[in-house]
Amino acid sequence: MKVNEVAKLVGISVRTLHHYDEIGLLIPDQLTESGYRIYSERNLEQLQQILFFRELGFPLKKIKEIVTSPDFNRLEALRLHEQMLLEKKKHIDMLLGTVAKTIQHAKGEVQMSHKEKFQGFDFSSNPYEQEARERWGDKAVDESNAKAKQMKKDGQMEKFQEDMNQLYAKLAELRHTDPASEDAQAAIGEWYRMLGQMGSYSPEAFKGLGQMYVDDQRFTKNIDKFGEGLAVFMRDAMAIYADGLQG
Template sequence: MRVKEVAEMVGISVRTLHHYDEIGLLIPDETSEAGYRIYSQQNLAMLQQILFFRELGFPLKQIKEIVTDPAFDRLEALRLHEQMLLDKRQRLEKLLETIRKTISHAKGEMAMSAKDQFAGFDFGRNPYEQEARERWGDEAIDASDKKLNQLKQNGGMAQFQEEMNELYRKLAEVRGEDPASEEAQSAIGQWYRMLNNMGSYSLDAFKGLGQMYVDDERFTKTIDAFGAGLAQFMRDAMAIYADSNK
């Protein structure tokens, strides 16, 4: 199948498939004489695997490390995906039930305790993290979890989220400027430091993350909610910041 056919069948953009090829994540088995990418059944099977990982929140860099590992077992991964999605469905069902009860409570149809209002919420654990660690590992998880836990223990999560949203708004205000401008670089520098308060980002990783803001439609949609074109502006500003601070 050609790239356009695959994109239409799967429901992703041609640009996304091109990006997967460029970073060595999904390289088509053939290229036609005219230069068209030709995807085999094996390529489609790998694409399905990649999209399962994406659905569960794995970053592209980690997906590539997983699927290119000589020890990678596709069947084992599919079974783990199944369990992860079943766990996710169970959590969503609990949240849906909480929503239904809250609606009834708001209508005066039933009483609801304070505890019942938060049934299904669980920000303190990742139900498939340990199993993923055992199979594929991820040192960044430890650093990120440690900092998240410190924020939670200190009651600082709400404040951190507001600070992050405020910085998004600040960046949105300058998105019409040159991303290399002093104002834009000052704001994106704040973004770099803020991210490193939650994880561990090298300048190269920071630049790659900016590219993901554009390549991954979910990132783009979330970021552009603060202002149309913000994701692309941040991508450009992050690349300039990373290159100029090496």
């Protein structure tokens, strides 16, 4: 198949396929004398794998590492996709239930507790652990993981998660105010202390984490579920708070 035929079949742009070729992620098996890319059945199978990984939030660099590895097993990868997508479906179903109940609550048909309003939002796990290791080192991440494991063992994780969701909601209410204001800085100070329960954050690391909330669209998407623009507000408030700690 030619590149425009593949693009039409899959629903992605020709430019995207060209980019995948240029970075060595998906190289067509044939190139005509005129320079046209020709995709084989094997290439289409590779593209399906790539798009599964993309759907699950993997960055292109990581996808390339996985699919070009000599140890890559397509069947094992498909089983992994199935498992991860089922987990994602379970999470989405829970969020849909929260949305449906919130609509009923807004119409006055049912009552909703504060806990129920945030059912399905889960920030206790870290799907970006490798990126965190690259940014802050193994020691900081291992320390955070150990604390999280101990909290689960002690039965404290659910309460911690509930407190975190409530603080997100509180920050969302402040997101249209000045991030340097007294109320905003007090709330972001709570955020700093809450993160401190999971690991040690230097002012520089705390500021860098806030920047990641905006630079990484996966973080932005999750945080902005509490209110559009919350990630940007938190980044700005965290930078101001970190500068104050260093000063």
